[in-house]
Structures are given as structure tokens and as C-alpha cells.
Amino acid sequence: MSKRLPESFAALASFTDKWVVSTEAERHLARLTAGMDELRSLYDAMLPRMEAIIEYLNGFDLKKLSEENRNLLILSFSFIEVSTSIEFFKSPTVPDGFDFRRFKVWK
Amino acid sequence: MNAPAEKINLTYPIKDTHSLKITNSLPDMGNGPISVGPYIQSEYFEKEKQKVFSRAWINMGRVSDLIPKPGDYVVRDLDVLGFTLLLIHGTDGVIRGFHNICPHRGNGLAIRESGNARTLVCTYHGWSFNLDGSLKHVVGEESFPAFDRADYGIPKITTDVWNGFIFVNAQEHPEQSLVEFLGGLGKDLENFPFNDFNHIARYSAHVGVNWKSFIDAFHEAYHLIMVHARSFPHMAVKPGVWLPTSVRLHGPHHSVSVWADPDHKASPAEALAWKYGAAFTPGKDVPLPGLNPSADDNWWFDINTFFPNFFIDVGSGWYFTYNFWPVSVDETIWEMNIYQLDAKNAGQQIAQEYTKCLLRDVLYEDLSTMERLHKAMHSGALKTILPGTFELAVRHQHWTVEQWVNS
Numbered sequence: 390m391s392k393r394l395p396e397s398f399a400a401l402a403s404f405t406d407k408w409v410v411s412t413e414a415e416r417h418l419a420r421l422t423a424g425m426d427e428l429r430s431l432y433d434a435m436l437p438r439m440e441a442i443i444e445y446l447n448g449f450d451l452k453k454l455s456e457e458n459r460n461l462l463i464l465s466f467s468f469i470e471v472s473t474s475i476e477f478f479k480s481p482t483v484p485d486g487f488d489f490r491r492f493k494v495w496k
Numbered sequence: 497m498n499a500p501a502e503k504i505n506l507t508y509p510i511k512d513t514h515s516l517k518i519t520n521s522l523p524d525m526g527n528g529p530i531s532v533g534p535y536i537q538s539e540y541f542e543k544e545k546q547k548v549f550s551r552a553w554i555n556m557g558r559v560s561d562l563i564p565k566p567g568d569y570v571v572r573d574l575d576v577l578g579f580t581l582l583l584i585h586g587t588d589g590v591i592r593g594f595h596n597i598c599p600h601r602g603n604g605l606a607i608r609e610s611g612n613a614r615t616l617v618c619t620y621h622g623w624s625f626n627l628d629g630s631l632k633h634v635v636g637e638e639s640f641p642a643f644d645r646a647d648y649g650i651p652k653i654t655t656d657v658w659n660g661f662i663f664v665n666a667q668e669h670p671e672q673s674l675v676e677f678l679g680g681l682g683k684d685l686e687n688f689p690f691n692d693f694n695h696i697a698r699y700s701a702h703v704g705v706n707w708k709s710f711i712d713a714f715h716e717a718y719h720l721i722m723v724h725a726r727s728f729p730h731m732a733v734k735p736g737v738w739l740p741t742s743v744r745l746h747g748p749h750h751s752v753s754v755w756a757d758p759d760h761k762a763s764p765a766e767a768l769a770w771k772y773g774a775a776f777t778p779g780k781d782v783p784l785p786g787l788n789p790s791a792d793d794n795w796w797f798d799i800n801t802f803f804p805n806f807f808i809d810v811g812s813g814w815y816f817t818y819n820f821w822p823v824s825v826d827e828t829i830w831e832m833n834i835y836q837l838d839a840k841n842a843g844q845q846i847a848q849e850y851t852k853c854l855l856r857d858v859l860y861e862d863l864s865t866m867e868r869l870h871k872a873m874h875s876g877a878l879k880t881i882l883p884g885t886f887e888l889a890v891r892h893q894h895w896t897v898e899q900w901v902n903s
Contacts, residue, residue, distance in 0.1 A: 413697060413852070436764055443772050446842030462842050469849045472765035473857045477726045484726065486860030487701065494856070495698035
């Protein structure tokens, strides 16, 4: 079930179920265990909208975001999360990196 | 190699990029190979426990993360020091350290890892203690005829706080006060506004490597060309990016400033982070006291290594810490905490998210080499390692441990 987004960004609704998760640990695990196609589709949908998203969210008090706006912010965090996979690593995990199952993300 | 206290121009093929400043004279640390013995011998590790970890001031983390409010307490098992530490934030605001021991018969006083209390009550026979460690109440006190209450406080551990960071010292009367021990490095960072930052991430890993090798992965930039060729692609291919711009030795501690490539080309996500906030990669500068102490051109960030096992790396709008906890000669627990200035809007917070995620992914790369090199040291085939001038901090750390172990 998709989560609510501000109306002008409703086109991103299909990503909210998986990617609007509130902790870094959840977003990170979602990325590490996803396929590249899935990461690519989130990245491609978000990148051209990111400036508009930031300009829009910057108009609100960060401490008092509505649920839709908070969901949009968290979706942006997920864009950031997958960006290194797309832009640098060409892989969900860090290639030749330390085993992620042994790397604890606390928050 | 007692170099003069001024700029040293090293001659190497890319000397036109910049030169390495060493701002104080260097002790005679040699420049040859270093034996791998200290990294793999259990006897050496035992000496390190006695001569290094039982003498130095050891960082435990920040008050604001561990025990922010009066009554808060936290328990940490410190294998390397041989005791279990109980840290308490007193109702008087004082941070105190104790052995987690009831002086009656030795039961652990706090049996949970952390909590908040007004009184600590032993779960064995109910002796209770005030948060300053003094004895509060003994059940059936009349049954202890030769009894002086003052002798039965919770056993103390020397504890002090610098800039919000808690340090403990296993000695009852340390050779130096905390401020004396932190010396010039503490002074350089004295006015950095640590309290204005928020804790935004914590990572840890238990890795099969000696604690010194682990530390050595983090205070030189020479490895950027290979280990971080993916995560810093544009920087890694540029000659000279792996050079420190300046090195400052402060007794057992040191500080290394790292060069940033002014021609660095941001990736699309990184470009957003630069545009709307402060990012780990050199984008907008946020000038703060304590940063870039040697006033280097194209400065990126400072790596500050507090002997023996603690780092505070500082940059524009962020800082992060590492703690390296030796478990045995062959194992180390590593912890990282990231702090950033308060985000004023969503754009700044998204930029901070970028910094955090990039740093974390870079750490996967850093940790990847650790167990390989420790195995190599045990193989018998690798008798020595050879840190070069760009890895001066590696040599200094090794040399300092040697000095302390042999003192």
C-alpha cells in the first residue's frame, strides 16, 4: 500500500511502500538487498525531481512537517541512499567491501 | 631526522601540486621497515594493556550520547582495561566513573547496560548507593560491627570531561591531568563548537585485526588512490590527492590535514548536497574555530588522532569520531559516530544524509583490507611493513606505542 505524498509529487507513489522507511538501517538494508534495476528506477524517477522537491520542502518548518511532506523527505533520503550504488559502485553493495552482515548500522 | 619546524618541500614527481608542511620537529622515528611483531604477539599485547591502556586517558564517548541527564548511567565492559566501567551523571551534574562493583561482596551494581536512577541498589543483598558513589543504606547495618561507612563507597575510576567527551584513566593518580594529556591537540580543538552538533549516525564492526593496523587505515590518505577509487573517482585519479598537506605532532597525538582537489567534479547527488548544504566532499566551507590549523590551501578536513585509540575528524559542518577497542591481539571492535550541525531546512538535511551515506560506504572500503593484512602478518611471509613519508602518522603511532611499551 502506498503512503501519502504531496499532490505535486504523486507520480512517485509507487516507490513509497518500499522506500519510505524511517531509519537509515532500514533504507540501507533495502538498498543492499535490492536489484540494480530497482535501484535504477528509483534513482531515475527521483533525480530530475530532486531540486523541485528540495525547493518545495524548504518552504516548510523542518520540525513540523506534515505526514505527506515527511514521507517525501524520507523518500529523498532513500534517493541519497541508492545514489552511491548508481553513481559510484554499479552495485547494491560496496564492491570488494567489508561484509555488510558484519557492519552494524545503529540508527 | 630532526627536521626544522617549518615547511618541508619534499621532492617527488608531483611536487608542483602542493607541499607537505610538518609544523614541528620530528622525533627520531627512523624511516626503515617496521617489524610486524607488535601487531601479532600476545606478549606485546599484554604489555600494551599495562603500559598504554592502563596509563593513557581513554575516551568513552560523549556525555550527550551516553548519559545526557542527571541520574543516567551506562555500563561498559572494557576488556582492554580489565574492568567494567559504570559511568554516572550525578544529580549535581558531575560525571563520575566507578567500577561496576558493590563493595560488600562484589556483585555487579548496575545489571542493565544503561538506565536512569536516583539510587543504585545492589541486587545481591540490597546495599544502596547515592549517585556520587557514597553508601546510602545497608540492610541490617547493626550486623557489621567493625564498619566505617566511608570505606564502602563504590570503587572509583578516574574520570574527567573535555569539551563534552568523557575520558577515564585506570590510574588512581594519573601522571598527567586530562588537559595536560590532550596537550596541543586538545588546545587546537578547544573552541570547536562540539556542543552545537547533533549525533546522526553510529556504526560498529568486530574485525579480526590488531587495533594498531585498524587505526593505521584511518590516518593517512595515501590509500585513497586504490581503496576509494570508486567512491572518490575524480579525486582518486588525480595525482597528489592522496597527500597530506600538513602534519602536526602533539606529543603522543597527531593531526593530519588532507588536501582537496579544487577541480573535483561532483556526481549528480553530490552536486545537490553541495548546492543545498554542507557535504563531506569539499563543497561549501563552513568556517569553525579549530578547523584547518595550518591554514592550508585547498583544505578538505583534519584527521585528529588522540593516542592511543580515539579519533575526532573535523570538517565543514560535520565531525566524526572513531573508537578502536582491542579485544585481543587479533581482534578489535570499531565504533564510529557522526555529528552534524542542526539542519535548518530539508535541503540541509538531505545534504547531511548524503555526507552520512557516503562516509558509511567509504568505511566498507576501509574495513575491507583489515583481515587480509592481519592474516599476512601471521603468515610468517611478511616480516615488516614500510610506511612512507605520506604515512608519517602510521610511523608516529607505531613509534609512540613502542615508547610507552618500553618505558
